[in-house]
Amino acid sequence: MSIVEKAVEKLKTLPAEPPAPAQPPAAREAEPAHAAPPAAPTVERLQARTREAEPPVAPASSWHLDTVALRRVGLLPADREVERRLADELRAVKRPLLANAMGKGAETFTHGKRIMVTSAEAGEGKTFTAVNLAMSLAREADFEVLLVDGDVPKSDITHVFGLDGKPGLMDVLADERRSPGEAIVRTDVPNLLVVPAGEQHPLAAELFRSRRMEHVLDELGGRNRRRLVVFDSSPLLATAESQVLASHMGQVVLVVAAGVTRRQAVNSALHRLSELQYVGLVLNKSRVPSGENYYNRHSQYLKALKGGS
Numbered sequence: 001m002s003i004v005e006k007a008v009e010k011l012k013t014l015p016a017e018p019p020a021p022a023q024p025p026a027a028r029e030a031e032p033a034h035a036a037p038p039a040a041p042t043v044e045r046l047q048a049r050t051r052e053a054e055p056p057v058a059p060a061s062s063w064h065l066d067t068v069a070l071r072r073v074g075l076l077p078a079d080r081e082v083e084r085r086l087a088d089e090l091r092a093v094k095r096p097l098l099a100n101a102m103g104k105g106a107e108t109f110t111h112g113k114r115i116m117v118t119s120a121e122a123g124e125g126k127t128f129t130a131v132n133l134a135m136s137l138a139r140e141a142d143f144e145v146l147l148v149d150g151d152v153p154k155s156d157i158t159h160v161f162g163l164d165g166k167p168g169l170m171d172v173l174a175d176e177r178r179s180p181g182e183a184i185v186r187t188d189v190p191n192l193l194v195v196p197a198g199e200q201h202p203l204a205a206e207l208f209r210s211r212r213m214e215h216v217l218d219e220l221g222g223r224n225r226r227r228l229v230v231f232d233s234s235p236l237l238a239t240a241e242s243q244v245l246a247s248h249m250g251q252v253v254l255v256v257a258a259g260v261t262r263r264q265a266v267n268s269a270l271h272r273l274s275e276l277q278y279v280g281l282v283l284n285k286s287r288v289p290s291g292e293n294y295y296n297r298h299s300q301y302l303k304a305l306k307g308g309s
Contacts, residue, residue: 062188065161073160075131090136093253093282098140100251100278101228109278111250113221116150118233118242120269124257125284127156130232133253138191143226146184148195150231150245152204155197157232168198172216173207180219195220208244217248236269243272251278258286 070076077083099105100112117130134147149157152170157163163185172178183195201207221229231249234242246252252273256266266281273279 063161063163063185063194065187065189065192069162070131070160075128075156075160077132086132087136090133093280094133094136094140096278096280097251097253098137098143101143105278107278109250110276111217111248112278113227114217114229114231114249115251115253116231116233116246116249117253117255118246118269119235119255119257120237120261120265121235122238124235124255124261126235126255127151127232129253129255129282129284130230131157134230135189135192137228137230138189140191143228144191144193146193146195146220146222146227146229148220148229148231149197150242151234152197152200152241153234153239155200157194158196161194161196163194163196166196168196169216170198170201170204170207172198173210173212174199174201176212180216184220205239205241205244208241208248213248236272237265246273246277249277251280254279254281255284256281257284260285 067076071078077086096105097115100107100109101115103112105112115133117126117133119126130147134145137143138145147157148169149155149163150169151157158168166185167178167183169183172180172183183198185194185196187194207213217229221227231245233245236242236246236254254266254269254273270279
């Protein structure tokens with residue numbers, strides 16, 4: 001018999017291993033009442049620790065825009081038929097603005113996503129145009145729109161939207177410790193954000209001309225995000241800061257009131273704008289009878305304005 005066979009036979013003759021002795025009562029009482037569960041894998045423990053450390057994120061609240069109040073003060077159309085016609089007209093207005101913003105226009109404009117809405121003089125409907133243009137642009141699926149109240153002396157958008165007292169454009173310009181994002185208010189209108197004017201400042205024109213202004217504009221524009229920034233500006237012939245603000249813009253919409261705006265005022269306003277910008281004229285307060293070709297009348301009138309001396 002081989003050595004291996006002898007070892008196997010010997011193992012067979014050994015008695016079975018006795019069971020473990022019973023634990024004495026004292027030892028059982030010393031055990032904790034609840035045994036600790038087996039340790040979780042390292043990844044699971046880290047994930048649990050992260051969940052405990054991160055507080056739940058509350059949904060961002062949106063600022064309610066009172067459309068009834070906006071209609072009452074004339075910033076939104078008063079009835080459905082006027083609203084429908086205005087929507088059609090704004091589609092024609094925003095078409096070249098969107099093409100330029102996306103770099104698909106006939107020319108390329110620096111800062112094409114910055115759009116300033118202004119007029120030559122007061123009372124021509126620039127704020128009405130700015131608000132409705134911003135809302136029309138916000139209906140585009142590929143963009144969000146930031147409407148900025150840049151008419152600091154009047155601050156109509158700030159007042160009507162109920163944003164008085166909130167930090168705004170002038171506050172983040174005057175105080176470098178403030179983040180431009182502090183002034184952005186998200187509204188309950190999809191894709192529409194608003195920046196109030198902020199507190200008036202005696203050096204508004206100088207602040208608009210500063211390097212800080214360019215930084216604030218970059219931040220408000222979301223840098224690489226698909227965001228359009230629409231400024232409601234004071235009239236070009238009324239304040240110094242409106243001309244400075246225009247110098248930061250890639251596109252300017254000049255509102256002309258039909259039968260009100262003087263030809264000389266329009267020409268003076270146009271001479272204050274750069275040839276490197278896209279400048280579009282919008283005819284406001286026009287009373288074209290139903291059935292007439294509005295766009296032909298519109299283009300002829302604007303051509304006469306541009307060609308006047």
